[in-house]
Amino acid sequence: DAGVIQSPRHEVTEMGQEVTLRCKPISGHDYLFWYRQTMMRGLELLIYFNNNVPIDDSGMPEDRFSAKMPNASFSTLKIQPSEPRDSAVYFCASSSSGQGLGETQYFGPGTRLLVL
Amino acid sequence: AQTVTQSQPEMSVQEAETVTLSCTYDTSESDYYLFWYKQPPSRQMILVIRQEAYKQQNATENRFSVNFQKAAKSFSLKISDSQLGDAAMYFCAYRTNNYGQNFVFGPGTRLSVLP
Numbered sequence: 371d372a373g374v375i376q377s378p379r380h381e382v383t384e385m386g387q388e389v390t391l392r393c394k395p396i397s398g399h400d401y402l403f404w405y406r407q408t409m410m411r412g413l414e415l416l417i418y419f420n421n422n423v424p425i426d427d428s429g430m431p432e433d434r435f436s437a438k439m440p441n442a443s444f445s446t447l448k449i450q451p452s453e454p455r456d457s458a459v460y461f462c463a464s465s466s467s468g469q470g471l472g473e474t475q476y477f478g479p480g481t482r483l484l485v486l
Numbered sequence: 487a488q489t490v491t492q493s494q495p496e497m498s499v500q501e502a503e504t505v506t507l508s509c510t511y512d513t514s515e516s517d518y519y520l521f522w523y524k525q526p527p528s529r530q531m532i533l534v535i536r537q538e539a540y541k542q543q544n545a546t547e548n549r550f551s552v553n554f555q556k557a558a559k560s561f562s563l564k565i566s567d568s569q570l571g572d573a574a575m576y577f578c579a580y581r582t583n584n585y586g587q588n589f590v591f592g593p594g595t596r597l598s599v600l601p
Binding site: 403412413415459461463473474475476477479480482 | 519521523528529531532533536577589591594
């Protein structure tokens with residue numbers, strides 16, 4: 371299996387622009403998570419989905435952030451408009467409820483976002 | 487709400503020596519899972535080891551082992567025969583088994599391995 375795939379790996383944009391981050395979970399996994407990592411706040415859960423349905427979005431910082439999962443193999447995290455304080459590494463992770471292994475989360479390589 | 491604490495922001499160990507990273511957590515649940523993830527400079531989050539709370543036996547994965555003390559809510563990671571490639575940030579994580587699948591991560595410990 372290719373693991374969790376994220377794109378782009380790096381994104382540099384200007385304040386006010388729309389940013390879309392993409393994630394392809396591991397095939398067969400029914401949970402998908404979006405995290406943000408910064409030096410100040412560490413690793414924060416933004417939102418997670420089960421069977422393509424958002425379950426908990428309480429970590430989404432504000433209305434500028436939105437996430438979708440149109441099907442089992444694809445999710446997006448969108449920031450519109452972007453601000454310099456959104457600069458961070460964004461991780462996508464997936465897990466399987468039927469895994470029988472403590473539902474370990476497997477992480478993608480992350481997208482490093484820099485908003486100028 | 488559950489919390490995870492890692493009291494050592496930074497640690498260092500000599501190559502081939504043993505080091506222990508500390509983790510404590512706070513929960514009222516009895517059924518949960520604990521994890522250690524490694525994040526090298528590449529930023530990739532890599533699962534190191536996991537422990538089910540209902541198991542008394544400490545998990546072991548090659549040079550990595552844990553000391554799980556459920557009553558004390560402690561979950562330390564021991565790295566034996568440390569190698570240069572072990573240098574990374576290490577995150578302790580907790581997941582309840584009662585609802586959802588969201589993790590709670592600790593702030594991390596940066597481990598340096600000295601040649």
